[in-house]
Amino acid sequence: MTSTTHSPARHRSLGDHTWRDQAVCQSTEYNPVDPEIFFPDPDETDKITAAKALCNQCPVRRTCLDAALEGSDANGIRGGLTEEERRPLHEKIADRLDYSRVNETVSGRDIHLTTAERTAVVHAAYHHGLSTQRLAWLLKVTEEHAKKLYREHRRALRNRDLNQPATTTASPEAGGEHLSRDDFGTAA
Known part of the structure; x- marks a missing residue:
């Protein structure tokens, strides 16, 4: 699994493209931008440098990168990265686990989720006792599918508990301290 992110970023909602209005790359009367600089050939280093310089000033750079990754947009410079620089991120996107995205989903926001984040939402919803x-509403699935997800989660928890080796707790005299999984909190 890829690294976990704990960012305070506000994630875009499903179908939300309003962030583009804030993008530095949007050409206006006062800020003429040639869109061709964002689609350079690999050997056009001047265009690449110019495009990345604009991206570095952009207030929605992270959102742009997320949109490119979530939409499998492999063309051009997006979020300050070239196609080649984004390729490894595209390959790992399904494993991204950003708890801020999970928390926002559990609180009711419609945001794009990866496979790992959807699993974390099921885990958090189950442990918070959500119906x-x-x-079903949070994940945009049928109620029947939500029941199946909960059954699978309960089964995974049961199997995990059955497969855990018996642990021995250190005696207080030995100066040992026993921590259980409840001492570490939950994903959401």
């Missing part, structure tokens, strides 16, 4: 109707 199958609420989980």
Whole structure:
């Protein structure tokens, strides 16, 4: 799994493209920008440098990169990265686990989720006692599918508990301290 992010970023909602209005690359009367600089050939280093310089000033750079990754947009410079620089990120996007995205989804926001984040939403919803109707609404699935996700989650928890080796707790006299999984909190 890829690294976990704990960012305070505000994630775009499903179908939300209003962030583009804030992008530095949008050509206006007062800020003429040639869109061709964002689609350079690999050997056009001047265009690449100019495009990246604009991206570095952009207030929605992270959102642009997320939109490119989530939409499998592999063309041009997006979010300050070239096609070649984004390729490894495209390959790992399904494994991205950003708890801020999970938390926003559990609180009711419609945002893009990766496979790992959807699994974390199921985990958090189950442990917070959310109904199958609420989980279905959060993940935009049928209620029947939400029930299936909860069954699979309960089965995974049961199997995990059955497969855990018996642990021995250190005696207080030995100066040992036993920590359980509850000492570490939850994903959401």
